[in-house]
Amino acid sequence: SNTQYTVIESYSEHDFKVEMSVSAHARKQDPSLPECWQARLVLYPEPMGPGKIKGLLCSLDDKQVFGAQAILDVYFERWEIENSYGEIKHQMLEDSILLRSQTVDGVNQELWGILLAYNLIRVEISRIAKEAKVSPLRISFVMALRDIQDEILWCAIASPGSIPKKLRAMRERVKRYILPEKRKR
Structure with missing residues (x-):
């Protein structure tokens, strides 16, 4: 919600190509970084409320191959996979290294x-x-x-x-x- 960006191209009402500045701190850590970088921003069509996720930034910029809804669907699938890994790691294995x-x-x-x-x-x-x-x-x-x-x-x-x-x-x-x-x- 506090990410600063400039819209370069609008693919649809909720799908954009954006440009963001690379922070001075990041450029100090790695001087080879560019001053700006571009990404695709896909916003959720429904307001998610204060403090909620408003959209996703990704590098999948081919809008013909990767539609906005497909990106959102993949994110939810990934979220469920991450939850499953968390259940295995934290609940089943109790955060221990079990492979002997x-x-x-x-x-x-x-x-x-x-x-x-x-x-x-x-x-x-x-x-x-x-x-x-x-x-x-x-x-x-x-x-x-x-x-x-x-x-x-x-x-x-x-x-x-x-x-x-x-x-x-x-x-x-x-x-x-x-x-x-x-x-x-």
Whole structure:
């Protein structure tokens, strides 16, 4: 919201080619930087409120290949991927470096195991959301993860016939952790 720019070319009401000054501090750090640089600015069509994201700056300047809506769509997809990485790193791995393998094949196997576990949790969240008739995004990943971890430990000592009953009970518990609807970003 406080970025200063000059519009060089207008592609549409919300899509522009802009020019911005490179700060004196940045040029002092790297004298080879130009005085100005150009980028594409895609603004959101709806006001996002104070302190919210108003638009995106990017280097994808071919408006024929990269339409404004396509850029916004890719940003949202990237945002969801970043959230997933965050859930894996901070919640599942608890910010620890967990890869212990000494070989490339071992590291690959560990990474596949982490991704598989993450996707299995997401599948279970999807099933819980379907039963609760809400979006899977409204089920708390952290609470689902913790309940699933606990249930796996209990299932290890349970009789095989009781596991489906335990999973149904877990799904009912996780429904208590339905988050409020997210406001539109």
